[in-house]
Amino acid sequence: xxxxxxxxxxxxxxxxxxxxxxxxxxxxxxxxxxxxxxxxxxxxxxxxxxxxxxxxxxxxxxxxxxxxxxxxxxxxxxxxxxxxxxxxxxxxxxxxxxxxxxxxxxxxxxxxxxxxxxxxxxxxxxxxxxxxxxxxxxxxxxxxxxxxxxxxxxxxxxxxxxxxxxxxxxxxxxxxxxxxxxxxxxxxxxxxxxxxxxxxx
Numbered sequence: 001x002x003x004x005x006x007x008x009x010x011x012x013x014x015x016x017x018x019x020x021x022x023x024x025x026x027x028x029x030x031x032x033x034x035x036x037x038x039x040x041x042x043x044x045x046x047x048x049x050x051x052x053x054x055x056x057x058x059x060x061x062x063x064x065x066x067x068x069x070x071x072x073x074x075x076x077x078x079x080x081x082x083x084x085x086x087x088x089x090x091x092x093x094x095x096x097x098x099x100x101x102x103x104x105x106x107x108x109x110x111x112x113x114x115x116x117x118x119x120x121x122x123x124x125x126x127x128x129x130x131x132x133x134x135x136x137x138x139x140x141x142x143x144x145x146x147x148x149x150x151x152x153x154x155x156x157x158x159x160x161x162x163x164x165x166x167x168x169x170x171x172x173x174x175x176x177x178x179x180x181x182x183x184x185x186x187x188x189x190x191x192x193x194x195x196x197x198x199x200x201x
Contacts, residue, residue, distance in 0.1 A: 004137075005050060005051070005134075005135065005136055005137035005140055006045070006046065006137045008135050008136050008137065009021075009041070009043075009113075009136055009137050009138050010043060012111065012113070012136075013043055016110035016111035016125070017043075017110055018040060018107070018108060018109050018110045018111075019040065019041075019109075019110065019111055019112075019113055019136075019138050020038050020039065020040050020074075020102060020105060020109045020111075020112045020113070020124070020138065021038070021039050021040075021041070021112075021113050021115075021132075021136055021137070021138025021139035021140070021141055021142040022036065022037070022038045022039075022098050022101060022102055022112055022113065022114045022115065022120075022139065022142050023036065023037060023053075023114075023115040023132070023133055023139050023140075023142040023143035023146055024036040024094045024097055024098055024115070024146055025037075025053070025143070025146035025147040025149075025150045026146075026150045026171070027090050027091075027094050028172060028173070029170065029171030029172045029173070029191075029194075030171055030172070030173050030177060030181070030190060030191055030194045030195060031082075031157070031164070031166070031171035031177075031187070031189050031190045031191060032082065032150070032153065032154055032157060032166075032170075032171040032189055032191075033079040033080060033081050033082060033085075033097075033150075033153065034079060034080050034085060034090065034093050034094050034097050034150075035077065035078070035079045035097060035146045035147075035149050035150040035153070036077070036078055036079070036080075036094065036097035036098040036100070036101040036142075036146055037075065037076065037077045037078075037101050037141075037142040037143075037144075037145035037146040037149065038075065038076050038078075038098070038101035038102045038104065038105050038112070038142055039068060039072050039074075039075045039138055039141040039142045039145060040072060040073045040074045040075070040105060040107060040109070040138070041068075041071065041072055041073065041137060041138055041141060042071065042073050045071050045072075045137065047064065047067055047068060047071060047137065047141065049064065050064060050068075050137055050140045050141060050144070051133075051134065051140055053133065053140070053143040053144045053146070053147040053148075054133075054143075054147075055134075056144070058151065061144050061147060061148050061151075062148060064141075064144050065144055065145060065148040068141045068144060068145060069145070072141070073107070074105045074106070074107045075105070075145060076100075076101045076102075076103075076104030076105050077101060077145055077146065077149045078097050078098075078100035078101040078104055079097050079100075079150075079153075080093035080094065080096045080097040080100075081093075082188075082189055082190070082191055084096060085191055085193075086191060086192060086193055089193075090191075090193075090194075091118070095118065095119075095120040095121070096120070098114065098120040099120040099121060099122055101142075102120065102122050102124065103122065109124045110124075110125065111124070111125045111126070111127055112124050112125065112126045112127070113127050113129055113132060113136050113138055113139050114126055114127065114128050114129065114132065114139075115128075115129060115131075115132035115133050115139045115142070115143065116128055116129075116130065116132070117130050150170070151170055154166045154167070154170045154171055155167055157171075157189055160189075161187050161189065163180060163183075163184045164177065164180045164181070164184065164187065165177070165180060173194075178198070181195065181198065182198070
């Protein structure tokens with residue numbers, strides 16, 4: 001039997017009692033900030049249905065978001081702006097958002113479990129875990145917080161820039177989104193470096 005996400009974390013806690021799980025959301029979209037979340041769950045946290053946020057419906061993510069915040073010992077949601085994405089590139093901006101989330105926990109941490117194969121530059125022991133959001137309860141919790149927070153932010157942008165219909169595609173490069181960009185041009189919240197080949201779309 002493979003380990004559950006909670007068992008995976010508890011196995012690591014035998015060596016590193018305080019775990020922070022970290023993940024980001026919004027590396028791929030053509031518009032908007034990139035978000036990250038860091039979460040410290042108690043060892044006995046049992047959050048039913050928790051999984052990689054991409055595998056969950058928006059309704060399920062919203063429900064889990066509230067439960068994670070309620071049960072977490074500490075959590076922090078942070079972001080890096082479109083300006084920072086353009087200056088640093090998307091990978092470094094995502095690492096910056098993660099760093100801000102980890103440092104925003106304001107709690108001693110024994111190890112930071114990071115989704116993916118790269119880790120942000122923080123003063124804690126870090127461990128990259130490829131597909132960590134499908135392995136670790138802490139990372140899965142962080143992925144849900146980051147995804148829900150970013151989706152809510154994109155709905156705010158939709159109210160400011162209704163012509164792009166962000167509520168439908170959340171800034172991702174869908175056919176509709178490209179059509180709206182061609183019709184209305186690039187806004188302040190778009191990432192110019194992601195739109196260099198716009199005419200080929």
